[in-house]
Amino acid sequence: QVQLVESGGGLVQAGGSLRLSCAASGRTFRNYAMGWFRQAPGKEREFAAAISWNGGSTYYADTVKGRFTISRDNVKNTVYLQMNNLKPEDTAVYYCAAGGTTSSVARSGGDYWGKGTLVTVSS
Numbered sequence: 001q002v003q004l005v006e007s008g009g010g011l012v013q014a015g016g017s018l019r020l021s022c023a024a025s026g027r028t029f030r031n032y033a034m035g036w037f038r039q040a041p042g043k044e045r046e047f048a049a050a051i052s053w054n055g056g057s058t059y060y061a062d063t064v065k066g067r068f069t070i071s072r073d074n075v076k077n078t079v080y081l082q083m084n085n086l087k088p089e090d091t092a093v094y095y096c097a098a099g100g101t102t103s104s105v106a107r108s109g110g111d112y113w114g115k116g117t118l119v120t121v122s123s
Helices: 102-108
Strands: 002-007 010-013 018-026 033-039 046-051 058-060 068-073 078-083 092-099 117-122
Touching (some): 046 078, 058 068
Parallel strands (some): 010 117
Antiparallel strands (some): 068 078
């Protein structure tokens, strides 16, 4: 089992920045690719970003590419999502997930999920 806890969400004005964190415990963190997903009110959950076990490979949804950066620290067992130039349409609950590979996480999510952190972007 892997336990994931997200933090760092909040209210920000359009054009602002936030950094989300996801702390992992349980099984060896570095064995897993990690991803960030989000779910806006009334919409399905969607993929945002993924990173390989060693940070050497990243993948982004077109909607966040160039504005969001995913990174990880395998010593701190934490994955981050730096979000810049936020837009009102970025408002959502953001979830982190742990899975086998970057592509599998991006395609179908993770084997383990956190409970999410709310990001609200005001116009």
